[in-house]
Amino acid sequence: MTAERYSRTAIALHWLLALLLAFQISLGWALEGHNSPELFARFQLHKSIGIAILLLSLARLAVRLFTPRPPASDGPAWTRALAGTVHWLFYLVLILGPITGWLLVSTARVQVPTLLFGAIPWPHLPVGQGWHEPAESIHGAMAWLAIGLFLLHIIGALRHQWLLGKPELQRMIPFAKGKAVDAAIGALTLVFAAMAVAKLVYVDKPRAAAEQAEAPVVPAPAPTPAAESTEAKPEEAEEAKPEETSEPLANWSVASGGRLGFTARWNGDAVAGRFGRWDADIKFSPDDLAKSRIKVSVDLASADTGDGQRDDSLKGSDFFDSGAHPKAVYTAREIRHLGGDRYEARGTLDLRGVAKPATLRFTLAIDGDRARVSGATRIDRTAFGVGQSEWAATDAIAAGVDIAFSFNATRPAN
Known part of the structure; x- marks a missing residue:
């Protein structure tokens, strides 16, 4: 029998990754400024979230490959090809982005060990300094690609739901078996909330305090x-x-x-x-x-x-x-x-x-x-x-x- 909705595991991983990715992209824009305890803490959190995304993405890929899922939406070949490309590029971003970040940490001049969420030791990769610049370039490209894919994914889902009248959102949004308007608004609200929260963590204190x-x-x-x-x-x-x-x-x-x-x-x-x-x-x-x-x-x-x-x-x-x-x-x-x-x-x-x-x-x-x-x-x-x-x-x-x-x-x- 063909599944009408994604499995609960797939749905949970999908939305957890969506929120973490939104948080991570927003947090990435805050990794600038003078050296400070706040900037140090933001970098450590960025590393922890990145490794969490890597592990969850591998789990999500396994679920996609080995569990039943709803059939792909019908439509012109180019739209189906674009949808498939966006999905597989998402896996590339979710896996290659954290790996290149891991390479950056492992090849940094100042070797700061990684403790996931301040508790779990995570090793450095045994690679040479020559990996640093390529990893930095790819990591930055993955961030911009993630932003583009995010927008394409949201636009595609909304297009299928309301322009084409296909119940795409009901298959992935929890508790959205009926009309998906409220669920879609709630999901988008959570995504933007994750981005806002990332801007509020470890806010730099006024430098005037340092001078005093x-x-x-x-x-x-x-x-x-x-x-x-x-x-x-x-x-x-x-x-x-x-x-x-x-x-x-x-x-x-x-x-x-x-x-x-x-x-x-x-x-x-x-x-x-x-x-x-x-x-x-x-x-x-x-x-x-x-x-x-x-x-x-x-x-x-x-x-x-x-x-x-x-x-x-x-x-x-x-x-x-x-x-x-x-x-x-x-x-x-x-x-x-x-x-x-x-x-x-x-x-x-x-x-x-x-x-x-x-x-x-x-x-x-x-x-x-x-x-x-x-x-x-x-x-x-x-x-x-x-x-x-x-x-x-x-x-x-x-x-x-x-x-x-x-x-x-x-x-x-x-």
Whole structure:
């Protein structure tokens, strides 16, 4: 028996693909502008939708080849040939479009891994850079072809339904066994709604916020100790004197649960992260600051911003280049007491093979053999080469990066 309507599976796949394609075309027009968290998120969503379209299209093709479907509409040979051509070109667009996009991602200079909808890892294709330009040209052509086919498909369906009086829409639109006017209007409304929604996801925030949020980076060099001694206030000098009963220099062990975090600003938005693996070698006594020293080693590959794709980008050669420079090391041998529980450490930060002076301030509260430490500083990422080529500019990602830390430490009992 000849089917009068398409199967429920075919209908579901048809309309799901139609909505996803409309969304994807509209989203594609929004993949422009300055580097920003919103643009990054749009690209990731575009990749996820593309792979979803590829998989659903293969399923739709299998349904078309192996399940019964209504016979093709009768009419002149040229109209039937055009209808068949449009349908098969749609399969070409729905399959070749995502594949060329996959090639673009796989051959991009900055290798950002693909996580479908932020959760499912999707591999890169094992192809060379020579595929990039052809894939880019074909991908763009597929987008324009998709727009043309979309219009031809809609015009053809409406022509058959109302000009020729053939119940084409009833065969594909759900719940349209009777008059198809309402169903057709509803279907078109959904398509245009999908396009509108794509324009609203991850909208860029005003760049004015970036200008307001950006604070000047405080240079690391500080006055010499001799100059400080002449400028220090008497009460501060008094506080800095060691007590008569001095404590021996101790090796402090950092307890688990400490935090070493960083905050960068991307188009004015704060992007916060932390390093999951770091260790510290601390020899410190408030009564013997001249011999006290601090050394902190940070595993750069442990950077975590809550976005796996962004985290892998940070590890790459454009940012931390953790393959060549796996650790950042901060060493301080000059520690000053600023009064009360406030201290300042001056030392050197070695990051990405570049060593620069870095000063941080911290508070220290010692209770017996336990201590609580917290502090912060700001560094200029560009001074260490963190952010290469297009990321070197500071109009999108600010130069200043805030570092904050807090931890508990213990020392051997006396």
